Amino acid sequence: MLLSDTVTDQRRSHSLCHKSPGLAKLCTGVHKNNGTNLQVHLLFLLMKDPHWLDKLNPPQRQAVTHHRGPLLVLAGAGSGKTRVLTHRIAHLIEVGGVSPDSIVAVTFTNRAADEMRHRVDALIADQGDAAKIIISTFHSLGARLLRSYAPRLDLDWNFSIYDDADQRRLIANLLRRGDQEQGRSEVRQKQSYIDACKNRGQTPEQAQEEAFDQKAEAQAQFYADYQQALYHAGAVDFGDLIMLPLLLFRRDPGFARRLSEQWQYLMVDEFQDTNPAQYELLAHLTSAHDNLAVVGDDDQAIYRWRGADATHILGFEKAFQSTQVVKLEQNYRSTALILDAANDVIAHNDQRHPKQLWTERPRGESIVLFTGSDDREEASFVAESIFDQIRKGAAPQDFAIFYRANAQGRLFEEQLRQWGLNYRIVGGLSFYDRREIKDVLAYLRAALNPYDDIATSRVINTPRRGVGATTLDKLQAALAIDGVEHLQDAAELIDADVPAQSDLFSTGPKDLIQREAFEALRSLRGVSRRGVANFLEVLDATRDDLLHFESLRPVVERLLERIAYAEHIEKDDPDVAEDRLLNIGELISAIEEFESDSATPALLDAVRQAIPDEADDPLTTSEASLRLRAFLDRSALVRQSNDDHPDGAVTLMTIHGSKGLEFDTVYLVGMEEGTFPNLRHGDEPEKLAEERRLAYVAITRAQNRLFITNARRRRVYGQFKDTSPSRFLLDISEEHLHVDPRSTVDGVNFGKHRHRGFSSSSSQRTSSAGQSLYFDQSSDGFDDLSFNQAPPDWDLEVDDTLVDDYADDYEGPADADGDDILGATVSHSRFGVGEVLSISGDGDDALLKIDFVTVGQQTVIRKFLKILG
DNA sequence: GGCACACGAATTTTT
DNA sequence: TTCGTGTGCC
Secondary structure (H helix, E strand, O other): OOHHHHOOOOOOOOOOOOHOOHHHHHHHOOOHHHHHHHHHHHHHHOOOOOOHHOOOHHHHHHHHHOOOOEEEEOOHHHHHHHHHHHHHHHHHHHOOOOHHHHHEEEEEHHHHHHHHHHHHHHOOOOOOHHHOOEEEEEHHHHHHHHHHHHHHOOOOOEEEEEOOHHHHHHHHHHHOOOOOOOOHHHHHHHHHHHHHHHOOOOHHHHHHOOOHHHHHHHHHHHHHHHHHHHHHHOEEEHHHHHHHHHHHHHHHHHHHHHHHHHOOEEEOHHHHHHHHHHHHHHHHHHOOOOEEEEOOOOHHHOOOEEEEEEEEHHHHHHHHOEEEEEEEEEEOOOHHHHHHHHHHHHHHOOOOOOOOOOOOOOOOOOOOEEOOOOOOHHHHHHHHHHHHHHHHOOOOHHHHEOOOOOOHHHHHHHHHOOOOOOOEEEEOHHHHHHHHHHHHHHHHHHHHOOOOHHHHHHHOOOOOOOOOHHHHHHHHHHHHHHOOOHHHHHHHHHHOOOOOOOOOOOOOOOHHHHHHHHHHHOOOHHHHHHHHHHHHHHHHHHEEEHOOOHHHHHHHHHHHHHHHHHHHHHHOOOOHHHHHHHHHHHHHHHHHHHHOOHHHHHHHHHHHHHHHOOOOOOOOOOOOHHHHHHHHHHHHHHHOOOOOOOOEEEEEEEEEOOOOEEEEEEEOOOEEEEOOOOOOOOOHHHHHHHHHHHHHHHOOOEEEOOOOOOOOOOEOOEEEEEEOOOOOHHHHHHHHHEEEEOOOOOOOOOOHHHHHHHOOOOOOOOOHHHHHHEEEEEOOOOOHHHOOOOOOOOOOOOOHHHHHHHHHHOOOOOOOOOOOOOOOOEEEOOOOOEEEEEEEEEHHHHHEEEEEOOOOOEEEHHHHHOOOO
16 A cells, blocks of 8 residues: 555535535534544554455545545546445455444445445455445435334334325325315425425424415425324335434434444445435434545536535535545546547536546547437437347347436337337336336235325225225215224224214214214215225235235235236236236235345344334234335335346436446437426526536446437427427537438537527537537527427438438338348338348239248238348 | 216426 | 326216
8 A cells, every 4th residue: 555545635626514504513523533543544554455455546445445534535437436335345344354234335226225235245255244234225224224213203113105106195185185275286396395395304393483484384384284194194205214313313312323333334325416314314323433435426416306415525525524535537437539528518517526537448439429300210210220239249238228208218118129129127117116016015005004094095996896986085084083093994983883872972073073974984885885894804814814924925915816906907907917917926026035035134123123012913013014014115115126138138217317327338319408408498507507417427327339319300298399409419529429321410410500600510519619609599598499489490401312211211112122132131110120031022012021020920011111231 | 986088287307 | 199187977
């Protein structure tokens, strides 16, 4: 280890700590015991370095071997960020002799956590040690804490975790009950208000204190009501997974301190994405020490809309005194040219931590640009291009398609399928969001947590059992009755023996309402009454099973049988029944996998630990129940199942989803104003800056090749809308771009940019000159240009031969003649791609026998084929 | 209570 | 274009 390695670049950018007294206050408790640093360091020097240490570059090594005290690693894209974190963990254990269970590494996504877990496992000799390290997302860590310490918050230890949709249902219920304005946008507005409060670490009381007008007061009041309703349902939402542990720490700093003493080494990945609540949580967790190592890149801050605050990373050195700062600026991932392009784009943002990414890698291939005449053509270009490369020997898993919004994925999915390519979609409608999965999980939730009214109301009439809106209304109304707290109570009351003079009704003004609700409930007859009874039976039977089985699988299978779910699916929509049944099968596999997973026992222990001594309820403490509890937690937090294609697949995902990943070849699609950047009229500059960082993230995912595509027309809500190229695309130096000959446009620019006096697209787009011109435009109303009414003109002289060659639909006439077509690759609009086996007849009407990739052998008429060569 | 139909609104991005 | 909600009829 060289001494010079530890010399840190002390240049610091402006810090925001001093501007925020609250933050500064928060920080003061955090740095201590620096006196021991030197000793420990010397001890470190005496120990033998593991063999992998010399594979790291000097700054990486510096970060890895840093032991105690705050550490800030400013890691540019592809600079070995995860490598540093994982090696640092290994170094702490193997060289520093640190106990593995005192290390906690926090990430933002489950994927990142999994990845880190794998890599740490590979570095650490003793797998028993490896398993003791806590590597988790913020939310999982929060869930784990809550599960263990719920009683301290007077929260039922058996709480459910509400996802987005559950949250919205609860909000909608509350609005209805409060006779407030309803409707989707109102629900969303309330939801984002509540989330924003929780992201800031603000309780309803604090929100109320800070409310200075009536509207704000009403909002805060709603937040309070909502929290009350959650509590009543024995549930927490995503925000609570951070917020409630935080409350716990605020109320009992001693408790936080004890935890902090246990967790001696904290590491946070993607630190630029922390929100204030998470930041405060970290402050509490380091109250007994200051061993906080954070890694991040302010250029990759893309979660501001979710409350993330990049000032945490920008002001870290100020907040934590004697922070060691390490900058990782060497990029190992991308070719020089791709890196240049990324730098071109991000250079337009100010307010960055100054850094300069560089690489030793060669220049590499040009970035390919393709502009389709419409979005479908764009998608088919991408599919064909990938198909070609795979045919030449590339592996499907080397390719990724990135888009701004999930909805864009569909077209690409269609085209990939057409070309017979395997693909996997990351994000979007996740596995656990599928209706059939949510149904089954809701049953299980309703069985395990009878207070969970959202789960109960979801499945009380699924499959149909005669419990419609009217009956549900009666059940809801019955909640007014004293002693009837939850829907399941109400359901039970229908058939219960109630003495005429029961104390069910207290005296008071509510008496009449209660009595009416009671009568309405008891007057239920026929299918409705039987339906409710049947529902309760199903839950009871499932609870019974939870007592008598150890494994979850039979519990779920018997449930499915009991409610005849397969038949229900079949009847509901035969077209998709098969898919849904497969999904159910996958759910069962996921449960089994979970039960046999090596990490599960630790989870179960955490849940077990939470069971209060007085809880002797055999149901909630049975083995199967514990497993179910843990599985439900996980299914709420882990959004997708691992259904990776065995033989490799092309990856489709949003740019947000791509962060932290890398691919040999990246297709960045939909590069048009309005789509990406995705802006609405009147958006502020910071939003644009975030979009720009998003572009930076996307470009820097590519290792060797980058394709950028867009379309001159795009369907929005089924209507074609004209587009213009993304400003981010225009920021990339033209000498880095190569326009694909099949492109509809013979250059980068299309549409109005020509009208702005740019004779040639290249002259105005080089670096700073391009920037000023560009932004001059925007200041005189760029928004008007791109997002609103005025469609751009398409007055380009396009090379017709090129356009025809590509723009012809697949149904167009075949464009090769003679018999050399035997063995050729062709494409058909319905069957996709195939190989010509034989020909009979001639001309456009000739019959061709084709072996299609997707559907096998078919005979088709030649004019419906496109010859690909 | 359940179904079929019409209408209107809607798209960021995720734990 | 697709989704979810509301309406009117059986």
